[in-house]
Amino acid sequence: MTVETSKLWNSLCADLFASIDDDFLDRFRRPGGANNRLAAWDPVDATMRYFKFMLYTAAERQPQRFFQLYRALGNVDLGQPVAVTVRSCQINIDYFFSVEEFIFLESALALESIRTIVEIGAGFGRTCHTLLALTQGRLEEYTIVDLPQILELSRRALCKLVPQHFHKIRFINATADEAWQGLAADMAINIDSFQEMPPDTIDSYMKNVISNCNLLYVKNPIAKYDPKSVGLENVDGRTLQDVFSLGYCRDVIDIFNDVALGRARQAYVEAYRPQSNWEVVADRSMEMFPYYHHALYRRP
Numbered sequence: 542m543t544v545e546t547s548k549l550w551n552s553l554c555a556d557l558f559a560s561i562d563d564d565f566l567d568r569f570r571r572p573g574g575a576n577n578r579l580a581a582w583d584p585v586d587a588t589m590r591y592f593k594f595m596l597y598t599a600a601e602r603q604p605q606r607f608f609q610l611y612r613a614l615g616n617v618d619l620g621q622p623v624a625v626t627v628r629s630c631q632i633n634i635d636y637f638f639s640v641e642e643f644i645f646l647e648s649a650l651a652l653e654s655i656r657t658i659v660e661i662g663a664g665f666g667r668t669c670h671t672l673l674a675l676t677q678g679r680l681e682e683y684t685i686v687d688l689p690q691i692l693e694l695s696r697r698a699l700c701k702l703v704p705q706h707f708h709k710i711r712f713i714n715a716t717a718d719e720a721w722q723g724l725a726a727d728m729a730i731n732i733d734s735f736q737e738m739p740p741d742t743i744d745s746y747m748k749n750v751i752s753n754c755n756l757l758y759v760k761n762p763i764a765k766y767d768p769k770s771v772g773l774e775n776v777d778g779r780t781l782q783d784v785f786s787l788g789y790c791r792d793v794i795d796i797f798n799d800v801a802l803g804r805a806r807q808a809y810v811e812a813y814r815p816q817s818n819w820e821v822v823a824d825r826s827m828e829m830f831p832y833y834h835h836a837l838y839r840r841p
Contacts, residue, residue, distance in 0.1 A: 553578055572772060585772050593625055596634055599829050600627040610640045614674050616702055620665070634829075639671040641828060642732065642760060645835045649823035650756065652676060657726040659684040659754065661715075661746055662734030666695035666702065673706040684711040686721045686750070718745075725753035732760045733833070735813070736788035743789060751815050756822075757838045763802070763809035764794040764832065789813060796832040810836050 557575040570576040577583035582590070608628050611617075614636060618624075622633035646652060656679065663669055663685040673680055683706075685695055692712045700707050713720050722745075729751045735743050751757050765785050768776045785791060789812040794801040810824050819838045827833035 589623060592634075593623065595829065596623075596632065596637065597625040597627065600625060600630075600632045600637060602828075603627075607640055607644065610643060610675055611636065614640075614671060619698055619701060635665075635667045636671070637829070638827075639667045642668065642758075642835070643671055643675055645823070645825060646758060646837070649837050653679055655727045655756075656680065657682045657684075658728050658730060659686065659724050659726040659750060660730040660732075661686045661750065662691075662731060662737075663687055663695050664691065664732075664734075666699040668730060668732055669695070669699060669710060670702045673703050673709065678706075680706075680709060682709055682711065682726075684713060684724060684726065686713045686715050686724070688716065689714050722749040723753065724750045727754065728756040728758060729754040730758045734761075735759065736761045736790070738787060740787075740789060747815050752840075755840050757813075757815055757819070758836070759813045759838075760827065760833055760835050761788065761809075761813070762790065762832055763805040763834050764790050764792045764796065766796045766832070767793060770795065770797070802826075802831060805832075806834055809834050814838055815840070 557578060565575070568574055572583055572585045574583075608630055611630050611632065617633060617636045618631070622635060624631040624633040626632070653676070655676070658669075658672065658680065660668060660683070666685070669683050669685060673683060685692065687695065692714065696712050699710055703710075713724070715721065731746075765788075768774075768781065785793065790805065790809050792805065792808070794805050796802065806824075806826065810821060813836055814821065815838060818841050820841065822837040822839050824834060824836040827835065
């Protein structure tokens, strides 16, 4: 009996597996190597499948409360994000993060007591949208401090996302120091942008905004990492030097090593404590990307 083989494998055997020598054995499981046809997909993949599998499996692990909150957000599709479907919810990564952040906050404090918030660096406004939508109208004022170009994005996006609450939102130009110095609120928030600021800029926000607030919630990376560890080659040295100079947590670590992550988390929680007498209310690693960390502080 003749075994019929596919054209696919005839071609692969002729190309990838034609010479099984010592050089082949030394490298066949590296990214781009022949093993991606035998077992796992290649670690470097130009498709969305790794991203969507990661998002899908993370969503599958969420409790029922997560899906209740996610459905209550309303429109989460502005901008045509990539989404996966779990329990009839079209879940995208931005609002996956937002609901996770909300659950962290509601587990750590009485959110009903929060009336005013100032967020430093809000992106397109997903956190503002989430907190205004899920606090059932209790928030009275939400102030966003950001760069002028990003303020234009968040202003236009939030007008569509939370039109019923839009009158509660203030937009303040981060490049005009006099506009935000002296701001006060029940809670200050920074998510994933202190890491992109010079330390002196963070110091200024700590002194002139956060010191006037009762609570600070931060979620940022706990360290830097070598781009080569995630497959990024030929990164411009000057760009890398600039990135490594930003934020409070600038140690370069292996973000895929649990021991290194554990040490960096302790340093992170202390680094972002506004002053030594501020209490750490709660802290926890981000689920999907464990080199990010939630931390909530309270002024004495």
